[in-house]
Amino acid sequence: xxxxxxxxxxxxxxxxxGGIGLDFGAARTRICADxxxxxxxxxxxxxGYEASTPLGFFDVTVRLRRARxxxxxxxxxxxxxxxxxxxxxxxxxxxxxxxxxxxxxFLFAQRLGFxxxxxxxxxxxxxxxxxxxxxPGSGKSTLTAALAxxxxxxxxxxxxxxxxADGQLLPLLRPVALKNESIDLIARFAPxxxxxxxxxxxxxxxxxxxxxxxxxxxxxxVPASPALIVFPRxxxxxxxxxxxxxxxxxxxxxxxxxxNYEMLGPAxxxxxxxxxxxxxxxxxxYRDLDRAISAIRELLAGRD
Amino acid sequence: MLDDEAIVxxxxxxxxxxxxxxxxxxxxxxxxxxxxxxxxxxxxVEVLGEQDRPRAAEHARxxxxxxxxxxxxxxxxxSSDAGG
Numbered sequence: 001x002x003x004x005x006x007x008x009x010x011x012x013x014x015x016x017x018g019g020i021g022l023d024f025g026a027a028r029t030r031i032c033a034d035x036x037x038x039x040x041x042x043x044x045x046x047x048g049y050e051a052s053t054p055l056g057f058f059d060v061t062v063r064l065r066r067a068r069x070x071x072x073x074x075x076x077x078x079x080x081x082x083x084x085x086x087x088x089x090x091x092x093x094x095x096x097x098x099x100x101x102x103x104x105x106f107l108f109a110q111r112l113g114f115x116x117x118x119x120x121x122x123x124x125x126x127x128x129x130x131x132x133x134x135x136p137g138s139g140k141s142t143l144t145a146a147l148a149x150x151x152x153x154x155x156x157x158x159x160x161x162x163x164x165a166d167g168q169l170l171p172l173l174r175p176v177a178l179k180n181e182s183i184d185l186i187a188r189f190a191p192x193x194x195x196x197x198x199x200x201x202x203x204x205x206x207x208x209x210x211x212x213x214x215x216x217x218x219x220x221x222v223p224a225s226p227a228l229i230v231f232p233r234x235x236x237x238x239x240x241x242x243x244x245x246x247x248x249x250x251x252x253x254x255x256x257x258x259x260n261y262e263m264l265g266p267a268x269x270x271x272x273x274x275x276x277x278x279x280x281x282x283x284x285x286y287r288d289l290d291r292a293i294s295a296i297r298e299l300l301a302g303r304d
Numbered sequence: 305m306l307d308d309e310a311i312v313x314x315x316x317x318x319x320x321x322x323x324x325x326x327x328x329x330x331x332x333x334x335x336x337x338x339x340x341x342x343x344x345x346x347x348x349v350e351v352l353g354e355q356d357r358p359r360a361a362e363h364a365r366x367x368x369x370x371x372x373x374x375x376x377x378x379x380x381x382x383s384s385d386a387g388g
Binding site for chain 1: 306307308309310311313315318320322
């Protein structure tokens with residue numbers, strides 16, 4: 001049964017008791033929640049996901065709950081508990097979904113050490129994966145969301161999960177986190193995109209999440225072969241400009257944009273070496289999403 | 305080697321280094337056999353050209369210093385029976 005098929009009361013009951021299991025592809029999470037308004041926000045961005053019974057193995061088990069203490073009487077807060085331990089300082093009660101998403105990002109980055117984890121958006125077209133590594137604020141999630149709304153399969157907007165055994169990219173498919181101006185930009189660019197509620201005044205400004213499409217969800221266990229690495233950078237002065245990037249520089253940038261490169265040592269070195277050697281590598285500055293997508297399609301087709 | 309530069313992983317420190325072409329050639333030579341500063345200078349002259357011989361000695365010294373600092377090379381005193 002998919003999350004969107006639960007009645008509001010049934011969803012609230014499941015989340016508030018044993019929780020709901022979600023399978024993101026490379027990892028599974030059990031989510032429990034007792035936070036006012038969370039179930040509605042959760043359903044709006046996870047409606048297409050199959051909800052599994054909360055039994056079995058989960059990489060992460062998280063519980064969102066109302067924070068205790070005297071503060072709750074004048075400024076309600078929520079806190080995130082992972083496997084019995086409270087993580088982070090409590091958030092305002094109305095920022096439950098961003099707290100869940102950031103908490104899961106943090107936990108995946110810590111726990112999925114059996115894969116190389118790049119800080120990157122990943123999409124796929126015709127079996128070819130496009131990896132978009134970037135620092136926060138570079139327009140990575142915006143471009144990833146735009147590509148996902150123009151025929152590319154979404155694997156992740158946050159994690160480039162590289163399987164050591166064969167270098168394949170694995171989906172870790174979750175809603176795309178859009179921030180500030182990007183929310184309206186994507187809403188205008190792709191009116192069909194399902195964007196959940198907006199959460200103003202978070203630590204990163206206003207945040208909203210775009211639900212993955214059904215095709216991406218149904219194929220969350222299908223890996224993709226790395227073909228193209230594009231380092232994106234939103235630049236209001238540039239409509240769209242593509243330049244080749246040196247592989248050695250790409251190597252450095254990938255390691256800087258990795259969650260666990262330094263922890264994994266030689267295995268990570270070999271994985272990044274293989275990744276860089278097997279991909280064509282470019283820098284992309286853009287302000288026009290349509291032009292940027294056309295440029296990526298051209299690069300995938302072997303035209304640069 | 306990636307393009308004209310080299311990425312090196314140090315299995316002892318688990319650090320990764322990006323080396324320019326000259327450093328990559330010097331390290332490759334030093335890994336295959338122990339070498340002296342004079343030997344490094346001669347390698348650099350080959351890379352830079354004879355006209356840069358005056359600069360090569362200074363360049364060799366600083367390059368060796370960088371590679372030792374990065375723990376990619378280890379400095380050892382010359383033994384009395386060493387040929388170099």
